[in-house]
Amino acid sequence: NAGVTQTPKFQVLKTGQSMTLQCAQDMNHNSMYWYRQDPGMGLRLIYYSASEGTTDKGEVPNGYNVSRLNKREFSLRLESAAPSQTSVYFCASSEDQGRFSTTGYTFGSGTRLTVV
Amino acid sequence: AQKITQTQPGMFVQEKEAVTLDCTYDTSDPSYGLFWYKQPSSGEMIFLIYQGSYDQQNATEGRYSLNFQKARKSANLVISASQLGDSAMYFCAMREANQAGTALIFGKGTTLSVSS
Numbered sequence: 005n006a007g008v009t010q011t012p013k014f015q016v017l018k019t020g021q022s023m024t025l026q027c028a029q030d031m032n033h034n035s036m037y038w039y040r041q042d043p044g045m046g047l048r049l050i051y052y053s054a055s056e057g058t059t060d061k062g063e064v065p066n067g068y069n070v071s072r073l074n075k076r077e078f079s080l081r082l083e084s085a086a087p088s089q090t091s092v093y094f095c096a097s098s099e100d101q102g103r104f105s106t107t108g109y110t111f112g113s114g115t116r117l118t119v120v
Numbered sequence: 121a122q123k124i125t126q127t128q129p130g131m132f133v134q135e136k137e138a139v140t141l142d143c144t145y146d147t148s149d150p151s152y153g154l155f156w157y158k159q160p161s162s163g164e165m166i167f168l169i170y171q172g173s174y175d176q177q178n179a180t181e182g183r184y185s186l187n188f189q190k191a192r193k194s195a196n197l198v199i200s201a202s203q204l205g206d207s208a209m210y211f212c213a214m215r216e217a218n219q220a221g222t223a224l225i226f227g228k229g230t231t232l233s234v235s236s
Contacts (some may be wrong), residue, residue, distance in 0.1 A: 037223055046211060046228040062223060090180035094165065104125075104215045106172065108155045109224060 006030050010095050010112035015066050017085040017119045025080040027095030035100045036078035037109065038062075038070060040091040047094065054080055054100070086117045092116050123147065124212055124227035131232050139190065141197040141230045143212030152169045154195040155224065157210040168210075173193055186205070202234045206214045 008029045010081060017023055023097060029036065039047040039062075046094050049062030054071040069081045078097075096109035125144045133139040145154065156168040171179045171186045180184040187196040199206055209231050213224045 024208060039226075044228060046124075047224075047226040049223050049225070050141060052223045086216070086220075093230075096165075101186040104217075104222065106153060106170045108157070108213075110167075114163050 008009050008095055008097055008110050009108075009111035010093075010115050012115060013113065015118070017082075017117065019086060019119060021085050022081065022083050023085065025093055025095070025117075027079060027112060028077045028111070029095075029097040030076065031097060031099065031110065033097035033110070034075070034076070035098045036072065037096045037098075038068075038078070038080045039094045039096065040064065040096060041069050041114075042091050048079065050093075085105070085117075087119045090117060090119045121179070122227075124214055124224045126212055126227035126230050128230045129228075131230055133232065133234055135204060135234060135236050136201050138198060138200045139202055139232065141199070141210050141212075141232065143195045143197065143227060145193050145195060145212075145214050147193075147214065147216055149216040152214055154186070154188070155213040155215070156195075156197045157211045157213060157226075158206075159211065159229070160205075161208070165211075169197070199232075204234050204236060207232060207234045227228075 011026045037052040038050040041047050051070040053059045056075045071079050093115045096110040097111045099105045126181045152173045154171045154211045158166045169181045183200045185198045209229045211229045212227045
């Protein structure tokens with residue numbers, strides 16, 4: 005099925021460990037995003053990539069790095085995980101063509117990350 | 121200052137009743153889009169409805185309608201004839217500007233509970 009695929013779905017890390025969350029979309033969308041969702045906080049933007057080869061910081065970028073590997077893939081890396089990074093992470097994509105898409109984003113199913 | 125404000129942490133409604141979920145927004149950009157998403161307990165993000173800042177009429181999608189009051193910067197979601205399956209978290213979101221290099225800003229969400 006067409007859409008956004010995130011891996012893994014669940015992960016437990018120890019403080020200080022590193023990991024990369026993978027995201028791939030097969031809809032030929034230009035723009036991709038990483039959000040984190042915490043209870044009572046809604047979704048907060050970590051990083052986004054408006055097009056292949058570009059990335060920009062969002063509201064909460066500290067402690068994360070991203071790579072837009074190609075048009076399909078946008079990965080999120082935690083270099084040294086901290087308990088404050090325990091969250092649900094969502095990847096999304098959108099079909100922006102100059103103007104933002106009025107059909108919103110297509111979201112992945114999320115990665116539930118726990119840092120102990 | 122918050123760009124998107126959802127003041128109702130939780131709402132309760134009985135089946136077949138209508139319910140309004142509040143959303144106010146803050147922007148100085150004359151061109152923007154407003155979106156509503158549903159997140160059921162399974163966790164996926166489902167796009168419901170879109171309203172553009174220049175749209176003259178309120179958006180409707182089946183049982184969902186958006187009560188757009190531009191002067192008040194309000195974009196309330198109205199769900200008519202509530203169903204048990206409407207029980208979920210609902211997020212209001214906004215995207216500013218006519219360019220791809222921006223991202224959706226989300227409110228903190230409202231949990232809707234529908235009872236029989």
